[in-house]
Amino acid sequence: MEAALPRRACRPIYRRMRLPGTLALLALALASCGRRAATRAAPEPAFDAGRARAEVGWLADPARTGRGVGTPGAAQAADWIAARFREAGLAPAWDEGYLQRFEAPFRATLGERNxxxxxxxxxxxxxxxxxxxxxxxxxxxxxxxxxxxxxxxxxxxxxxxxxxxxxxxxxxxxxxxxxxxxxxxxxxxxxxxxxxxxxxxxxxxxxxxxxxxxxxxxxxxxxxxxxxxxxxxxxxxxxxxxxxxxxxxxxxxxxxxxxxxxxxxxxxxxxxxxxxxxxxxxxxxxRVLHERATTANVVAILPGRDPAVAGECVVVGAHHDHLGLGGDSSLAPERLGTVHPGADDNASGVAALLAVARAFAAEGPPRRTLLFAAFGAEELGILGSSELAQHPPPRCPTERMQLMVNLDMVGRPAAGKVYVDGADTARGLRDLVKALAERPPRLPLKLAFGEGDGYGPSDHTSFYARDVPVLFLFTGPHPDYHRPSDTPDKIDGAGLAAVARLAYRAAREAAERDGRLEVVRTASPPPRERGERGYGTYLGAIPDFAERSAPGVLLTGVRAGSPAERAGIAAGDVLLRVGPTKLLGLQDLAFALRSHRPGDEVEVEWERAGARRTAKVRLEERR
Ligand SMILES: [Zn+2]
Ligand SMILES: [Zn+2]
Incomplete structure (x- = not known):
């Protein structure tokens, strides 16, 4: 209901001024509902470190069975997050509710005829x-x-x-x-x-x-x-x-x-x-059977208040799943069957996401729409974020996403250090993040800018691959990573709250600013992408990590200035062959690249809209 928007926009301004009696009424009368008033510096909502720790404690409790896809704890966690969104007064992202369900293969069993x-x-x-x-x-x-x-x-x-x-x-x-x-x-x-x-x-x-x-x-x-x-x-x-x-x-x-x-x-x-x-x-x-389980993203929406830009949106996300009882991604493989609580990975990110969501709910809507997403099945290959980026809610289409802020492992800042990746994915984003951290009250964080581009081993990749600028906040690795010892007692609640505050500031800035953030497709030194790990051989094709039954490697993009781009390969193409190697899936792309050396010229075959194409490409060296 559009007419209601300006009225709602005035409310937070009034509340933030905290003026007594008639002065407040005057302020209310004078307050503009447009962008000027909204960008005025205002006291920030509180970020409750104790609450964040308690929420990490709930999510990482052994009763949640490590939130592994297919375990009861993962479903409990999803329902619990939806309840927190509801409690904060945030609407579900879909008419049907907060949950975006999808299937993920989670366990392989031996069939009878082996x-x-x-x-x-x-x-x-x-x-x-x-x-x-x-x-x-x-x-x-x-x-x-x-x-x-x-x-x-x-x-x-x-x-x-x-x-x-x-x-x-x-x-x-x-x-x-x-x-x-x-x-x-x-x-x-x-x-x-x-x-x-x-x-x-x-x-x-x-x-x-x-x-x-x-x-x-x-x-x-x-x-x-x-x-x-x-x-x-x-x-x-x-x-x-x-x-x-x-x-x-x-x-x-x-x-x-x-x-x-x-x-x-x-x-x-x-x-x-x-x-x-x-x-x-x-x-x-x-006969190896792949058992599938239904899991879900949990997504809430806060519609923007400015009809001119409310069709654009900002996404704040964190994955809620973890390794369950261990398995192949566990770094303690001998402890198969033991709960991997995943307090830092990624109960911490979910607690930060909830803190950010509550802050926005308390402040009232910014100009653009906000989407708060807790992803499922990240540990199985960023499946949930891939699902959301492919099937976003109607009020937040991927091509109108202004920024995606990903929180994955944000509960253990050592001496206040937080890694910020993706800072070069939009023009001016790096300076903006620095300024936001300095803005009073200055955040007790030391920013460590890592990979400037938007590809990395977490959910932001699903969005950057679709040309959405991203920020990835991460407080760094530790010896408990992917082990049963990643427990809630090691979480620094105040540090977590500070990272949440940084995420909040970035999301609010992106949601309020005048212009859109302009995505930069980085041609910086490519990191080692999943599916493209070689000994230095580089094609520049960016695979989609979503599950796929047909043969070939679906691409969500190609790196700017890469051999793949020069060959005319583009997002949406399906790579079928590199040199003599037929690509059934991602692993074959890695195999093919490893079979060659930088400088080799190979023929690449791909499919676009049902038509096959080939081109010769010269593989480069990873810089
Ligand atoms: Zn994680
Ligand atoms: Zn993980």
Whole structure:
């Protein structure tokens, strides 16, 4: 109801003046409802450090089960946040309510039809073989070819597939790399550790045409002696690698007459590949089920009071989910089954978000619309923020977002230090943030400007990828990160409240200022994006992290001045191939980039509006 807007706008001005009696009435009568009055410096609403700590305590209580997607605590947390918004007098972002529900795959389980046989010897699941979590579903029966450590590294003078035909066959490869204990081994350079990763080996096998991969521990290597056991199934949801793949034990192979120690011996002696067909057949069948759970973003809205700009909006966000009972993202993998409370990550951000929301609710609406968003499923790959950026509420479309402020881990400022990323994503934003922190009362914070661009391992990436200027506030890493020891007693309530105040000032400034913040697509040195980690090879394609069932890598953007941009690739395109590597998903993009060196010219294929395009690009070096 538009007519109500100016009337509502006068209320906060009156309240902020705190004048007695007739003076107040006079002030009310004189107050302009337009922008001039609104930008006047006014006492800020209080930010309650004790309340913030208490809220972190509730969210990080063991009863919330670590707020893992698919656990009861995550749903409780979402409802609780919605109740806090309601209590603050903030309206739901949708007519249907505060919750934006979406599905996220949260656990992988082994199906019933997992089977392995080599020669005439049948293996037993979890004793003799165990599918890799990234395996495709399927059944393969074929000849087995030993392919060393499964490594193709021309730059290091090593190719386990050289002269080997593995098309349609099952390759047997060993864990890690040749001559592990040899200090002179080029594979001991951390830049080449990826050759020891199972997923790399599986993708490399697929790229060579193999139908399946079986991997065995390098039981002969020093320090691995006798370790022929299989790790427990961890239930991690991984993207599929495009090949059927499982670990098998050396003991299971030995029952069929395959002696892996003998196979490995020549390579261990001279460091060279000694791959060969084994003259034995195997059968591998894998079924990995991805269980999905419904989770939700919790979003409240405060409609702007100035009809001229109320169609524009500012988003303040923080993810509410955490790791639940541990799992693949836990840095304490041995504590699987233990609640990971996530007090700093990211109960602190939610408490700060609620403090900011209450401050705006108390002050009354600024000129532009405010959106307060608690995201779900960040830990599974910024899924919630991706959902909101793709399906925003009608009153806050992505293209009219003026600024997104992300709060992720803001409860433990060491000596007042807060990292500010994204400060170069809009013209003048960096200076603005500095000025806001200095504005009286001066905030007890030391700003540390990090990556100037808007890409990082948290929810702001979903917005910057869609050309929304962003600020990411973060009080820094600590030894309790992603561990069961990230508990509420370690939260600094006053520090958290100060960060909330900075977020509030930035959001209010963006919501009140005369002009729009003008997004800057940074061409600054690119950070290591997820999905594009290589040893220095850079394409500049920015993948969408949302779940995707069709093959290919959907792009939310390309970096300004990057090889991808020069090739004519743009946001919305789906990358299908880089060089010879077909891209089924994000992991394949990483594989493809790692397979090349800066300066290599490769053909890239992509799809736009149903049409395929190709171009040659010269890969660059990450600066
Ligand atoms: Zn986080
Ligand atoms: Zn986290």
């Amino acid at each position: 089977a392995f046989a080599v020669g005439s010897s049948h293996g037993e699941l979890e004793r003799d073989f165990l599918p890799f979590d990234f395996s495709d579903d399927g059944a393969v029966e074929a000849e087995v070819v030993f392919a060393g450590h499964g490594i193709t590294a021309p730059a290091l003078g090593h190719d386990d597939y050289g002269g080997l035909d593995v098309k349609g066959k099952i390759v047997l490869v060993a864990q890690d790399f040749p001559r592990e204990s040899d200090a002179a081994s080029p594979f001991r350079d951390p830049r080449h550790y990826r050759f020891a990763e199972w997923r790399y080996k599986a993708t490399n096998a697929r790229e060579h045409g193999a139908a399946a991969l079986i991997g065995v521990r390098d039981v002969w290597a020093e320090g691995h002696g006798g370790a022929d056991d299989l790790p427990p199934w961890r239930g991690q949801v991984s993207s599929r690698a495009g090949i059927v793949a499982a670990r098998v034990t050396a003991a299971a192979l030995a029952r069929a007459g395959v002696d892996v120690r003998a196979l490995a011996a020549p390579g261990e002696a001279d460091g060279k590949p000694h791959s060969r067909p084994l003259g034995v057949r195997a059968r591998l069948e894998v």
